[in-house]
Amino acid sequence: MSFLGRMTALFIEGYPLLIEGLRSTLLLAIFGTLFGLGIGLILITVQKLHVMDQEPFFKKTVKKFNAQLTKMYVAFFRGTPMLVQAMVFYYGLNQMGFRIGFYAAGLTVVSLNTAAYLTEVLKAGLNGLDVGQSEAALSLGMTHGQTYRLVLLPQALKNMVPAIGNELIVNIKDTAVLSVIGVGELFYMGRALASRTFLYTEAFVLVSIVYLITVLVMVELLKRISRLSDKDASRLLNSQSEVGV
Amino acid sequence: MITVENLLKDFGQGPILKDVNLTFKEGEVTVIMGPSGSGKSTLLRCLNFLEIPTEGQVMFEDITLIETPAILQAVRQEVAMVFQSFYLFNHMTALENCSLAPRKVLGLSKEVASQRAEDALVEVGLKDFLHRLPKTLSGGQKQRVAIARALAMKPKVILFDEPTSALDPENVQEVLQTIAALAAKKMTLIVVTHEMGFAKKVADRVIFMDEGNVVEDAKAHSFFIAPKTERARNFIKNLSY
Numbered sequence: 503m504s505f506l507g508r509m510t511a512l513f514i515e516g517y518p519l520l521i522e523g524l525r526s527t528l529l530l531a532i533f534g535t536l537f538g539l540g541i542g543l544i545l546i547t548v549q550k551l552h553v554m555d556q557e558p559f560f561k562k563t564v565k566k567f568n569a570q571l572t573k574m575y576v577a578f579f580r581g582t583p584m585l586v587q588a589m590v591f592y593y594g595l596n597q598m599g600f601r602i603g604f605y606a607a608g609l610t611v612v613s614l615n616t617a618a619y620l621t622e623v624l625k626a627g628l629n630g631l632d633v634g635q636s637e638a639a640l641s642l643g644m645t646h647g648q649t650y651r652l653v654l655l656p657q658a659l660k661n662m663v664p665a666i667g668n669e670l671i672v673n674i675k676d677t678a679v680l681s682v683i684g685v686g687e688l689f690y691m692g693r694a695l696a697s698r699t700f701l702y703t704e705a706f707v708l709v710s711i712v713y714l715i716t717v718l719v720m721v722e723l724l725k726r727i728s729r730l731s732d733k734d735a736s737r738l739l740n741s742q743s744e745v746g747v
Numbered sequence: 748m749i750t751v752e753n754l755l756k757d758f759g760q761g762p763i764l765k766d767v768n769l770t771f772k773e774g775e776v777t778v779i780m781g782p783s784g785s786g787k788s789t790l791l792r793c794l795n796f797l798e799i800p801t802e803g804q805v806m807f808e809d810i811t812l813i814e815t816p817a818i819l820q821a822v823r824q825e826v827a828m829v830f831q832s833f834y835l836f837n838h839m840t841a842l843e844n845c846s847l848a849p850r851k852v853l854g855l856s857k858e859v860a861s862q863r864a865e866d867a868l869v870e871v872g873l874k875d876f877l878h879r880l881p882k883t884l885s886g887g888q889k890q891r892v893a894i895a896r897a898l899a900m901k902p903k904v905i906l907f908d909e910p911t912s913a914l915d916p917e918n919v920q921e922v923l924q925t926i927a928a929l930a931a932k933k934m935t936l937i938v939v940t941h942e943m944g945f946a947k948k949v950a951d952r953v954i955f956m957d958e959g960n961v962v963e964d965a966k967a968h969s970f971f972i973a974p975k976t977e978r979a980r981n982f983i984k985n986l987s988y
């Protein structure tokens with residue numbers, strides 16, 4: 503049988519497995535990105551809490567300490583491979599007596615990892631805003647909290663939409679490492695298929711193709727989403743300029 | 748209405764403002780002039796505590812400004828500011844820019860705040876631009892939105908820091924006319940500007956600053972007819988070219 507013939511046969515035999523794996527991969531990537539964004543928002547907010555001169559010493563110290571903790575968190579998750587984090591997390595927790603499932607462990611590791619990256623992206627987004635934005639808000643009588651919540655954060659988030667999409671793409675691929683702790687995502691299923699049929703090359707080429715198609719489809723989807731929001735803006739522009747002076 | 752006593756501001760490399768004493772009265776339009784770097788912006792920013800004075804004090808009505816959130820927020824509601832580079836909230840429409848603080852700071856309902864914002868935008872001549880995002884507006888329109896944003900708070904004083912310096916020449920007049928219209932309504936305005944024509948027509952009083960000092964403080968007409976100091980004379984002469 504030719505290579506293509508073997509691939510076809512393998513696909514026909516293995517597609518239920520691959521689809522199941524793809525489902526897990528997508529769920530892990532999508533929810534990992536969403537939870538990661540949520541955790542990232544909390545981390546960056548803690549890191550950016552405004553410290554005022556006249557606050558009690560204790561309160562100031564706690565704020566500064568927490569800000570340092572978030573920085574250490576980011577340093578740890580960005581500074582170690584996700585593969586190693588998954589091992590430490592899964593075996594560590596189980597050794598301590600916490601029974602945690604493959605998927606829960608996998609999702610947690612992806613989320614924590616994504617949170618670290620998105621915290622950095624958020625930080626860059628906030629630091630990139632003109633200081634005039636917060637001065638304008640403060641000069642209207644807003645508190646530091648309102649300024650952050652209503653003026654700074656929404657703009658930073660809007661600017662980081664492409665980065666969030668990018669992180670989702672990265673997660674689709676990087677969740678492959680979770681196979682080491684037994685998470686049945688796409689790569690894990692590919693491996694199962696390979697060892698069952700002994701068609702190693704064919705199985706992994708097949709898996710590559712599924713990854714590639716998934717990523718390409720996702721890139722296209724993200725493009726459409728961002729184009730859609732751009733169109734909203736230009737539609738607004740056009741409809742207004744007809745009325746405008 | 749605003750009193751400045753023995754104000755000194757030092758960012759760490761020598762004083763930028765040196766012992767400034769001033770009083771601003773209700774209904775008065777004051778223009779502040781002076782060479783670049785003379786401390787005009789710093790003075791203006793001290794008036795609503797965007798900069799905290801190193802020494803001396805600023806009083807708004809009978810409140811002495813101290814760096815306490817409650818006091819700062821209370822005073823800033825009454826002392827609005829318009830910046831050289833507009834600083835509109837880029838993610839919001841003109842109307843949202845103007846209704847945000849009335850809602851969140853003054854606690855008005857959405858409807859009341861929106862109505863106020865709309866009235867303010869109508870007042871600055873932008874009734875057809877309520878739902879525009881800042882990036883779709885010209886510089887002059889942006890600055891008028893910024894003025895409307897200040898007006899929507901119904902402040903007692905508005906501070907302007909070179910409101911037309913970032914504008915293309917063809918946009919300058921519309922903004923100056925908008926400010927002049929506020930002056931005509933007897934609003935209290937403190938305007939840092941180099942626009943002589945505007946100052947002559949609209950200002951009651953001119954303060955001339957140099958190197959962190961108030962060098963002249965005079966009625967507008969006497970300042971322009973007969974500046975007392977050599978510095979101010981030279982400055983005016985250079986502006987007129």
Ligand SMILES: Nc1ncnc2c1ncn2[C@@H]1O[C@H](COP(=O)(O)OP(=O)(O)O)[C@@H](O)[C@H]1O
Pocket residue numbers: 758763781782783784785786787788789790
């Ligand atoms: N935040 C700051 N930190 C350090 N120096 C500053 C700061 N703001 C202003 N200065 C300095 O203060 C001086 C006066 O600035 P400014 O008040 O902006 O003058 P003007 O508005 O009259 O041009 C300048 O030399 C400027 O470099």
Ligand SMILES: [Mg+2]
Pocket residue numbers: 787788789908909
């Ligand atoms: Mg200035």
